[in-house]
Amino acid sequence: MASSHDTDATGITRRQSLAALGGAGALALAGCTQSGGDGGSGDGSDGGSGDGSDGELSGPINIAGSSTVFPLMSAVMEDFAEMHPGVDPDISSTGSGGGFSNFFCTGDTDFNNASRPIQPEEEELCAENGVEYVELIAATDAVTVVVNPEADFVDSLTTEELAQIWRSDPAQTWDEVRDEFPNEEIERFGAADTSGTYDYFIEAILGEEGHTSDYQATEQDNTIAQGVAGSEYAIGYFGFAYYFQNPDQLKALGIDSGDGPVEPSLETASSGEYTPLSRPLFTYPSISSLAEEHVAEFARYFVEQTTNEDLVAGDVGYVPATEETQEEQMATLEDAIEQAQG
Numbered sequence: 001m002a003s004s005h006d007t008d009a010t011g012i013t014r015r016q017s018l019a020a021l022g023g024a025g026a027l028a029l030a031g032c033t034q035s036g037g038d039g040g041s042g043d044g045s046d047g048g049s050g051d052g053s054d055g056e057l058s059g060p061i062n063i064a065g066s067s068t069v070f071p072l073m074s075a076v077m078e079d080f081a082e083m084h085p086g087v088d089p090d091i092s093s094t095g096s097g098g099g100f101s102n103f104f105c106t107g108d109t110d111f112n113n114a115s116r117p118i119q120p121e122e123e124e125l126c127a128e129n130g131v132e133y134v135e136l137i138a139a140t141d142a143v144t145v146v147v148n149p150e151a152d153f154v155d156s157l158t159t160e161e162l163a164q165i166w167r168s169d170p171a172q173t174w175d176e177v178r179d180e181f182p183n184e185e186i187e188r189f190g191a192a193d194t195s196g197t198y199d200y201f202i203e204a205i206l207g208e209e210g211h212t213s214d215y216q217a218t219e220q221d222n223t224i225a226q227g228v229a230g231s232e233y234a235i236g237y238f239g240f241a242y243y244f245q246n247p248d249q250l251k252a253l254g255i256d257s258g259d260g261p262v263e264p265s266l267e268t269a270s271s272g273e274y275t276p277l278s279r280p281l282f283t284y285p286s287i288s289s290l291a292e293e294h295v296a297e298f299a300r301y302f303v304e305q306t307t308n309e310d311l312v313a314g315d316v317g318y319v320p321a322t323e324e325t326q327e328e329q330m331a332t333l334e335d336a337i338e339q340a341q342g
Contacts, residue, residue, distance in 0.1 A: 057086055059292060060110075061111070061294065061295055063092070065094060065099030065104070066113040066281070069114065069115060070113060072139060072241070073111075073113055073283065075316055076301065076305045077091060079311075095191070095196065100118060101125065104131065104284065105131055110286055111284060111299075112133075115196035115197050116197075116203075118284065134333060134335075134336040136284070136299075137321060138280075138281040138283050138306060138321075141240055141269065142277060145162065145264075146236050148228055149250065150232045155254060156256055156261035159255065159256065165186060166190070166212055168209055170188075174186055174233065184233040187216075187234040188234070190224065190238075191221075192219050200279055204279075222242065240264055240318065244316075245317065266317070270319045287340045296337045300333065
């Protein structure tokens with residue numbers, strides 16, 4: 001795990017380790033996370049007790065889910081595991097839905113990160129497997145639409161134009177979207193259908209028109225960033241943190257929902273001006289996992305850090321929670337911990 005606040009075991013700064021264009025493994029904290037995601041025991045019983053023999057916190061913490069929440073969870077865990085070296089974290093970027101369906105609701109992980117609320121079918125799966133959970137707000141995100149910096153023909157799109165590009169029967173060339181755009185094929189990079197960002201994009205932009213299958217789908221947001229950076233006529237979308245870390249290699253588009261284009265930023269997401277693509281981000285701890293003291297303490301630490309502007313906004317690129325929201329989330333968490341440990 002990291003030996004200092006801002007560097008991982010390879011000496012790479014946290015900001016660099018979160019940079020999406022650094023390659024497929026760029027978001028993995030050395031020695032702390034992996035991109036596979038076998039998960040572990042959701043009840044924490046597969047690798048040690050919550051307290052080591054010396055009184056220090058120890059044991060595994062297994063987390064899967066949203067690629068959007070992944071950089072924030074990884075940054076918080078980096079600091080927590082530095083303070084508690086007996087803790088053994090495994091954080092996987094599987095997509096919100098992939099995490100719920102394949103790991104969390106089957107009892108194999110302690111937390112599931114999500115870029116949208118848990119869905120009814122996931123609630124049902126959790127109930128079938130006896131997995132109880134609590135929903136915690138992690139931050140606010142601005143889903144960001146990006147193009148290549150060389151695409152000087154476009155600086156903004158209306159929500160209708162965005163829908164033309166991404167609907168189930170999409171525009172094939174840019175000039176089909178707007179006459180003055182070039183007659184060049186649109187190359188699309190976006191979230192896979194197991195992603196909460198995919199679900200949210202349909203809800204906010206596409207509605208009943210549905211999402212095209214004519215695009216390069218991935219759970220890895222850094223792959224989207226790399227694809228768009230490598231093609232002049234490409235377009236993609238993902239969480240704001242991935243643009244925040246690569247502002248010189250990607251161009252973020254303003255989105256016009258009727259009152260003129262608004263560019264994504266921490267300020268416009270916080271104010272609600274960036275609509276309809278601002279959204280809350282979540283993490284879901286398993287109540288049975290909160291019976292383990294090291295898991296409960298990490299959950300408390302995570303909620304404490306949601307108001308940390310240097311970390312949430314400065315290091316990762318999301319809007320921190322308000323003090324009021326943090327207090328509400330901590331009260332919710334403490335009730336769940338009392339239920340688990342009572």
